[in-house]
Amino acid sequence: MIKCRNLCVDYQHDKNKSTSALNNLSFDIGDSEFIGMIGPNGSGKSTLAFCIAGLQSVTSGTIEIDGGDINKLIKTREIRDMIGVVFQNPDDQLLTNMVEREVAFALENRSVRRDDMVKRVNEIIDRFQIADLKGQSPNQLSGGQKQKLAIASVMIANPKYLILDEPTSFLDIPDRRMILKQLKVEFQARACEGFSILLITQFPREAAVCSRLIVLDKGQVAADDTPEKIFTERQALLNSIGVEIPVEYQIKKAVPGIQLPAYIFDYSTNNTA
Numbered sequence: 337m338i339k340c341r342n343l344c345v346d347y348q349h350d351k352n353k354s355t356s357a358l359n360n361l362s363f364d365i366g367d368s369e370f371i372g373m374i375g376p377n378g379s380g381k382s383t384l385a386f387c388i389a390g391l392q393s394v395t396s397g398t399i400e401i402d403g404g405d406i407n408k409l410i411k412t413r414e415i416r417d418m419i420g421v422v423f424q425n426p427d428d429q430l431l432t433n434m435v436e437r438e439v440a441f442a443l444e445n446r447s448v449r450r451d452d453m454v455k456r457v458n459e460i461i462d463r464f465q466i467a468d469l470k471g472q473s474p475n476q477l478s479g480g481q482k483q484k485l486a487i488a489s490v491m492i493a494n495p496k497y498l499i500l501d502e503p504t505s506f507l508d509i510p511d512r513r514m515i516l517k518q519l520k521v522e523f524q525a526r527a528c529e530g531f532s533i534l535l536i537t538q539f540p541r542e543a544a545v546c547s548r549l550i551v552l553d554k555g556q557v558a559a560d561d562t563p564e565k566i567f568t569e570r571q572a573l574l575n576s577i578g579v580e581i582p583v584e585y586q587i588k589k590a591v592p593g594i595q596l597p598a599y600i601f602d603y604s605t606n607n608t609a
């Protein structure tokens with residue numbers, strides 16, 4: 337479990353000006369959870385992701401990961417094995433000139449035996465359906481393929497927690513669905529080990545595939561519930577902070593008792609049958 341307590345992050349611009357990005361924020365990421373996070377621009381989502389990944393220090397408050405203080409885990413570099421992070425732009429994290437090497441990269445500094453490394457690389461590129469691209473350069477890939485590669489390169493190290501900050505922003509709709517579907521597959525495959533995902537997205541419909549949804553506003557948790565409850569019962573909140581309500585939930589509210597087919601609520605499927 338990741339426990340965030342009373343997190344404050346103030347970015348100091350100069351002597352007289354600072355921005356409060358997180359404002360006494362507390363929340364937990366439990367084991368085996370697929371959590372979505374939405375919120376208006378500037379609400380602190382990326383700052384929170386950076387803090388949990390140990391890439392941004394907090395002004396005050398505490399973060400514990402599986403009972404260990406984050407500062408200690410950063411010092412011992414154990415955090416690297418616990419948390420995988422994927423950002424909006426895969427180009428920011430693809431480092432090598434070949435797909436296969438990119439996937440292997442995370443294992444190279446972890447004293448994994450060569451035959452084990454080959455086995456794990458082959459297994460993950462199959463799982464992410466990028467095996468046929470393995471000899472290519474990452475910069476020859478499409479946006480969706482690059483993002484799949486970025487996620488595979490993180491997942492190969494078996495992190496206990498996967499934090500994704502708007503991983504589908506640059507993708508078209510079919511690629512966004514594909515990434516979401518893959519995340520669901522990964523979650524289902526590893527949830528029994530306690531694996532959890534935090535998916536920050538600017539697309540509320542995507543967040544509806546998660547089992548829990550957190551709404552951030554002004555550096556605080558404004559709502560924390562199932563997507564179904566938030567999108568139907570917290571519409572006033574979402575309207576007031578300018579977060580779009582998925583149209584299927586608007587219809588559900590406007591036409592009480594209407595029966596909509598289940599696939600409409602699952603963005604990861606393009607099944608329109």
Ligand SMILES: Nc1ncnc2c1ncn2[C@@H]1O[C@H](COP(=O)(O)OP(=O)(O)OP(=O)(O)O)[C@@H](O)[C@H]1O
Nearest residue numbers: 347355356357375376377378379380381382383384
């Ligand atoms: N490095 C920085 N220096 C100064 N201020 C920053 C820095 N990073 C973020 N901020 C400010 O902190 C606040 C929260 O930013 P953050 O990027 O965490 O929000 P966000 O919810 O991820 O927004 P978006 O939806 O646009 O990605 C904003 O007011 C932003 O301007």
Ligand SMILES: [Mg+2]
Nearest residue numbers: 381382383501
């Ligand atoms: Mg952001």
